[in-house]
Amino acid sequence: MVRDLRNRPLRDLRISLTDRCNMRCRYCMPREHFENHDFLDKQEILSYEELTLVVESLVPLGLAKVRLTGGEPLLRRDVCDFIKMLPQELDIAMTTNGLLLEKYAHDLALSGLNRVTVSLDAIDIETFQAMGDTKDTPETVLRGIETARKAGLSVKVNCVVRAGYNEHSVEKITERFIGTDVVVRFIEFMDVGETNSWQDQEVITGQMMRSMLDNLVKIEPTYVGEVANRYQRGKQEIGFIESVSKPFCGDCNRARLSADGSLYTCLFASKGNDLKGIIRMDATKKQIANAVRTIWSSRDDAYSENRGSGETEKVEMSFIGG
Numbered sequence: 001m002v003r004d005l006r007n008r009p010l011r012d013l014r015i016s017l018t019d020r021c022n023m024r025c026r027y028c029m030p031r032e033h034f035e036n037h038d039f040l041d042k043q044e045i046l047s048y049e050e051l052t053l054v055v056e057s058l059v060p061l062g063l064a065k066v067r068l069t070g071g072e073p074l075l076r077r078d079v080c081d082f083i084k085m086l087p088q089e090l091d092i093a094m095t096t097n098g099l100l101l102e103k104y105a106h107d108l109a110l111s112g113l114n115r116v117t118v119s120l121d122a123i124d125i126e127t128f129q130a131m132g133d134t135k136d137t138p139e140t141v142l143r144g145i146e147t148a149r150k151a152g153l154s155v156k157v158n159c160v161v162r163a164g165y166n167e168h169s170v171e172k173i174t175e176r177f178i179g180t181d182v183v184v185r186f187i188e189f190m191d192v193g194e195t196n197s198w199q200d201q202e203v204i205t206g207q208m209m210r211s212m213l214d215n216l217v218k219i220e221p222t223y224v225g226e227v228a229n230r231y232q233r234g235k236q237e238i239g240f241i242e243s244v245s246k247p248f249c250g251d252c253n254r255a256r257l258s259a260d261g262s263l264y265t266c267l268f269a270s271k272g273n274d275l276k277g278i279i280r281m282d283a284t285k286k287q288i289a290n291a292v293r294t295i296w297s298s299r300d301d302a303y304s305e306n307r308g309s310g311e312t313e314k315v316e317m318s319f320i321g322g
């Protein structure tokens with residue numbers, strides 16, 4: 001097993017399958033910045049065979065989980081074929097905006113996907129369309145969630161809460177999933193990337209969100225490195241991802257692989273470590289593992305604990321994968 005300079009293992013790989021998206025969430029890909037954006041060309045993106053090679057190389061280093069994300073992962077063609085290629089002993093999850101979930105949920109479950117996290121910032125159409133800068137509706141996402149549950153996938157809902165936009169979603173989304181097995185998690189608006197005009201006045205902290213809900217009882221984390229602080233409300237589980245007000249770098253065991261094959265050791269990094277170069281020079285699994293071991297062993301990232309202390313330009317979240 002490989003450990004970084006803070007003794008953190010590498011357990012979780014988030015793979016960005018594409019830098020493209022069918023939404024333009026204001027907090028992630030503001031339209032004015034992404035209108036004339038140069039998205040990656042097909043030949044720049046790692047193929048499914050190349051991605052599988054990376055994943056298989058990392059298993060001996062201690063990798064236990066893979067999360068497929070993006071951009072919007074369901075925009076990548078034949079994603080189910082890729083899931084079937086992955087080592088099935090891994091915990092395989094996906095984060096999606098859910099717009100295409102109704103169409104793919106059954107095939108995803110059959111392919112070996114274990115869990116899906118669906119982003120949903122509002123139940124009311126006005127807020128959903130304003131935050132996502134989209135003409136799509138929350139109904140489409142809700143149908144996707146229902147289909148995924150029926151297909152046997154374990155489902156979580158992620159809701160980013162941003163002051164002035166969707167504070168009311170804390171109550172509304174919690175209520176919407178009462179009586180279901182869907183775990184709802186509320187996320188503090190983060191200063192990822194350089195385009196979302198983040199300001200700290202727009203952060204609704206986990207503490208503020210909890211004050212909007214009654215009868216919350218704190219429960220223990222299920223594993224080391226869990227990002228959400230878990231609460232129970234009756235039979236319902238609610239999580240709060242408080243990376244601004246309560247950073248959790250101490251247990252961060254996540255690496256991110258951009259669609260063009262760079263490995264990032266922090267969500268707030270400005271630079272990745274190119275793996276595509278060695279992959280396309282026919283590196284063996286052992287050589288890829290050695291390269292990643294070297295990168296991870298010198299990792300000292302803890303951005304959220306030192307927020308605002310003179311960072312250089314941060315990469316966009318839609319590029320490295322949320």
Ligand code: SAM
Binds near residue numbers: 191
């Ligand atoms: N498109 C997919 C989706 O939206 O679920 C996957 C990629 S998206 C970058 C992954 C997650 O990052 C989503 O749950 C999204 O809400 C979250 N996210 C994006 N920008 C964020 C920000 N500025 N603060 C907090 N969460 C953010």
Ligand code: SF4
Binds near residue numbers: 029
């Ligand atoms: Fe797309 Fe997800 Fe970013 Fe929204 S949060 S713009 S759905 S990548």
Ligand code: SF4
Binds near residue numbers: 248249252254265302
């Ligand atoms: Fe991990 Fe970086 Fe986030 Fe800290 S800021 S939890 S090191 S990704």
